[in-house]
Amino acid sequence: MEEKVVMAGFGGQGIMAIGKILAYAGMMEGKNVTWMPSYGPEMRGGTANCSVIVSDEEVGSPLISKDGTSAIVMNLPSLEKFENELVPGGKLIINKSLINVEPKRKDLKVYYIPANELAMEAGSGKVANMVMLGAYLEVTKTVDFESALKAFVEVFGEEKSHLVPMNKEAMAKGAEAIRKHK
Amino acid sequence: MSKVLMKGNEAVGAAAIKAGCKYFFGYPITPSSEIPEYMSKALPEAGGVFLQAESEVSAINMVYGAGGAGARCMTASSSPGISLKQEGITYAAGAEIPCVIVNMMRGGPGLGSIQPSQADYFQSTRGGGNGDYRTLCYAPASVQEIVDYVMLAFDKADYYRNPVLIAADGMIGQVMEAVEFKEPAPIDLPAKDWATTGTGEKRKPNVVNSLYLQADALQVHNKNLEKKYKLMEENEVLYEAFGLEDAEVVVVAYGTTSRIVKSAVKKAQEKGIKVGMIRPITIWPFPYEIFKKIGNNAKGILTVEMSAGQMIDDVKIGTEGRIPVYFNGTQGGVVPTPQNILEDIEKIAGGIR
Numbered sequence: 001m002e003e004k005v006v007m008a009g010f011g012g013q014g015i016m017a018i019g020k021i022l023a024y025a026g027m028m029e030g031k032n033v034t035w036m037p038s039y040g041p042e043m044r045g046g047t048a049n050c051s052v053i054v055s056d057e058e059v060g061s062p063l064i065s066k067d068g069t070s071a072i073v074m075n076l077p078s079l080e081k082f083e084n085e086l087v088p089g090g091k092l093i094i095n096k097s098l099i100n101v102e103p104k105r106k107d108l109k110v111y112y113i114p115a116n117e118l119a120m121e122a123g124s125g126k127v128a129n130m131v132m133l134g135a136y137l138e139v140t141k142t143v144d145f146e147s148a149l150k151a152f153v154e155v156f157g158e159e160k161s162h163l164v165p166m167n168k169e170a171m172a173k174g175a176e177a178i179r180k181h182k
Numbered sequence: 183m184s185k186v187l188m189k190g191n192e193a194v195g196a197a198a199i200k201a202g203c204k205y206f207f208g209y210p211i212t213p214s215s216e217i218p219e220y221m222s223k224a225l226p227e228a229g230g231v232f233l234q235a236e237s238e239v240s241a242i243n244m245v246y247g248a249g250g251a252g253a254r255c256m257t258a259s260s261s262p263g264i265s266l267k268q269e270g271i272t273y274a275a276g277a278e279i280p281c282v283i284v285n286m287m288r289g290g291p292g293l294g295s296i297q298p299s300q301a302d303y304f305q306s307t308r309g310g311g312n313g314d315y316r317t318l319c320y321a322p323a324s325v326q327e328i329v330d331y332v333m334l335a336f337d338k339a340d341y342y343r344n345p346v347l348i349a350a351d352g353m354i355g356q357v358m359e360a361v362e363f364k365e366p367a368p369i370d371l372p373a374k375d376w377a378t379t380g381t382g383e384k385r386k387p388n389v390v391n392s393l394y395l396q397a398d399a400l401q402v403h404n405k406n407l408e409k410k411y412k413l414m415e416e417n418e419v420l421y422e423a424f425g426l427e428d429a430e431v432v433v434v435a436y437g438t439t440s441r442i443v444k445s446a447v448k449k450a451q452e453k454g455i456k457v458g459m460i461r462p463i464t465i466w467p468f469p470y471e472i473f474k475k476i477g478n479n480a481k482g483i484l485t486v487e488m489s490a491g492q493m494i495d496d497v498k499i500g501t502e503g504r505i506p507v508y509f510n511g512t513q514g515g516v517v518p519t520p521q522n523i524l525e526d527i528e529k530i531a532g533g534i535r
Contacts, residue, residue, distance in 0.1 A: 034357050061517065
């Protein structure tokens with residue numbers, strides 16, 4: 001198993017955080033993981049992204065270059081920039097709340113999730129990223145939900161553990177949206 | 183201890199503190215800024231001193247001072263910042279001051295780019311400053327290796343009374359991977375009776391200096407340095423190698439590039455091509471001897487670097503003209519892909535004209 005996922009959105013959506021949660025959870029499940037942030041010049045309102053690789057084997061390049069197996073995109077510029085990084089048949093999870101166009105490519109498995117609305121239902125617009133992570137995990141089963149929730153505490157620290165129930169709810173809503181999809 | 187997920191730059195700081203580093207002097211620069219950021223918080227908590235200097239030149243001279251007083255100390259930067267430190271590095275080599283210098287290489291020349299590069303190989307292995315000197319130089323290929331070799335670097339710096347470099351690149355600085363902090367093997371270190379710690383009016387002052395105005399005296403000093411460098415060449419070479427005896431193609435790469443090469447080697451092996459690999463872990467001293475193990479089936483050696491071709495000189499020295507040496511390079515911050523390297527392996531295996 002080698003899962004190569006690109007996660008992208010605008011700064012502040014919690015993209016880097018869900019990437020770290022996935023990487024931490026993979027590590028706790030005994031897999032080889034890398035988390036690679038984008039770094040470089042970026043305009044305000046542009047994209048923030050990270051690449052996460054979860055693999056049974058040693059990871060070669062931590063970069064994803066046209067060989068991504070999945071992508072999570074949370075705003076329009078991210079869709080335009082990253083749909084081309086996927087392999088044919090790759091899984092593309094789109095935040096329908098902020099993206100009202102379809103991808104140009106027709107050879108991908110596409111899932112539309114109203115992440116911002118579902119996040120509000122879970123208790124806060126801030127957990128839209130966790131809705132997307134829940135949807136992603138339901139599609140790919142890269143790591144268990146429970147591992148992701150344990151990783152949440154590792155990434156954010158014990159003092160944020162009171163937020164686990166809301167984040168769990170957000171992930172559950174994302175997963176449910178996948179089960180109901182189409 | 184269990185594994186933790188850490189960024190390469192943070193791991194530099196954590197490993198240094200674990201190795202007993204008490205002083206960090208630096209000036210931030212992408213892609214190594216998380217090193218001073220981490221140290222500014224963690225080093226005071228560990229009873230040490232973090233100081234942001236007004237420039238890279240200041241930082242390396244503070245290292246000269248702290249190291250000269252016998253303290254374990256470090257500075258870190260990225261390519262243009264490391265260029266600024268070269269005067270201090272040659273002074274430290276001349277005055278035999280133990281210290282650790284970390285370079286998260288980025289694209290050059292000049293200010294260049296902030297993306298990963300390996301274009302400071304010459305600077306790291308040939309001495310970027312003036313005079314005859316050498317610095318032991320580790321080239322880690324993962325965050326775990328950063329931890330292991332930064333810790334080792336402090337011991338080696340003290341053992342040889344010499345600056346030790348860590349030459350990684352922006353990618354290893356930025357990536358997060360699982361790491362484990364293992365206790366390094368204990369090493370017998372000489373007492374720092376040369377350090378400028380104050381005489382207490384009980385001994386003559388110690389002088390730590392690189393100035394020898396009499397040519398004969400400097401030659402004696404330099405010959406002693408040379409002996410030390412020879413010892414490093416004999417005892418400190420580290421590398422990883424596999425599949426050399428029956429290889430049709432041998433690929434040589436270090437650091438980040440070696441990981442991408444490994445993916446390409448695996449693909450080539452799946453296609454039935456016999457591929458061996460040499461990965462220098464110390465780029466100075468360079469593992470020349472291992473090249474003698476390459477068997478007679480080898481049609482060529484492929485050197486892969488994120489530069490215009492620098493390590494290739496050492497590969498040619500190691501090969502001694504026995505086998506043709508080819509080059510695959512990316513520059514300016516562009517990272518190679520396994521596919522691109524695989525194509526070159528296939529070309530060499532098929533017989534290049």
